[in-house]
Amino acid sequence: MRGMSGSERIQDVIERKVREAYESVVLEKARGRVRDPERAVKVLEKDFKLVVDKRLVTLVYAAFLNGRPVLFEGPPGTGKTEIGEALLELWSGKKPFILPCSESYDEYKVIGDFHPQMAMKHGFNEESFIPRPLLAALILDTGVLVDEVRRSNEEFQNLLLDIVDKRRIIVPEIKRVFRARGTGFQVVMTSNPEDIAQNELSDAFLRRVIRVRFSYPSPHVEERIIRLKLDEKPLVGSEVMEIVMRVVDKLRSSTISHKPGTAEAVSWVRLAQAIARLKGRERVTIEDLAEAAESILVKRIDDEDVVVEVMGEYLSAKAL
Ligand SMILES: Nc1ncnc2c1ncn2[C@@H]1O[C@H](COP(=O)(O)OP(=O)(O)O)[C@@H](O)[C@H]1O
Numbered sequence: 001m002r003g004m005s006g007s008e009r010i011q012d013v014i015e016r017k018v019r020e021a022y023e024s025v026v027l028e029k030a031r032g033r034v035r036d037p038e039r040a041v042k043v044l045e046k047d048f049k050l051v052v053d054k055r056l057v058t059l060v061y062a063a064f065l066n067g068r069p070v071l072f073e074g075p076p077g078t079g080k081t082e083i084g085e086a087l088l089e090l091w092s093g094k095k096p097f098i099l100p101c102s103e104s105y106d107e108y109k110v111i112g113d114f115h116p117q118m119a120m121k122h123g124f125n126e127e128s129f130i131p132r133p134l135l136a137a138l139i140l141d142t143g144v145l146v147d148e149v150r151r152s153n154e155e156f157q158n159l160l161l162d163i164v165d166k167r168r169i170i171v172p173e174i175k176r177v178f179r180a181r182g183t184g185f186q187v188v189m190t191s192n193p194e195d196i197a198q199n200e201l202s203d204a205f206l207r208r209v210i211r212v213r214f215s216y217p218s219p220h221v222e223e224r225i226i227r228l229k230l231d232e233k234p235l236v237g238s239e240v241m242e243i244v245m246r247v248v249d250k251l252r253s254s255t256i257s258h259k260p261g262t263a264e265a266v267s268w269v270r271l272a273q274a275i276a277r278l279k280g281r282e283r284v285t286i287e288d289l290a291e292a293a294e295s296i297l298v299k300r301i302d303d304e305d306v307v308v309e310v311m312g313e314y315l316s317a318k319a320l
């Protein structure tokens, strides 16, 4: 064995397939682990452009130490997916897998499947088995972000919890049990409880996860987030920022169906900045902000009247 390269040393067929298919993606631009919450907060801001409270990082890391899955719950655009992804990466030092849930998710889609022709010819064995992301994450010792978990069915949710709980995946068809070898294999799930079209999470499920509530940031924090993501020029002055904060705040407490998250606040100012640039301006004006507003803030025709009214309230007062 000595002197052989990494891939030659791998005797296990499944592990070799996992490495061939997924390892390069997982190790892409790999940075070291950052398991100290205080340092993580700094790296999140600097490298990921994410503003995350130290208490949140500490709670998530504590859940990981206890081997418990974490559930991020809150309205759209509050950073659940991006923060989950980033924390999994900092914890394991490798890129996590993202599973965007749908009703049809099952073990074949996430653990592994059989190549139909090969299975016909050679049977359901390791040669015809195709490993999928959840198994790959366990083997490669990295995290999994299960996005919008309410869109999956209860059977899938229970399967997932059982795997995280016991840190192993059983594939009966090939008579194999795969066990996690390190602590990098962790699961963060996201969900938006206000989305009525989605499945309810069972009591058993909620009992087993560490739930972390996400909400809209304070105006002060939100301004910091937006500023992190802006280009240096054209300049965005504090007056423009204040209007943004007020409008999004008002819309969040209004009756519109698609309330703006931090994501929309960021997109709005960035679009206004691009408009100002195209006009050759040095600074973003309230007019630029107004021009960008509807395209970002109105997601449904039904919401249009309210958005226009709120915009008028804050923009005309300032523009005049
Ligand atoms: N705390 C935050 N720090 C930095 N950016 C944030 C934060 N919260 C939201 N965002 C912005 O919102 C965008 C969408 O976030 P996302 O993770 O998709 O939200 P969610 O999953 O809650 O819908 C991000 O790209 C980012 O621009």
Ligand SMILES: [Mg+2]
Pocket: 080, 081, 082, 147, 190
């Ligand atoms: Mg999301």
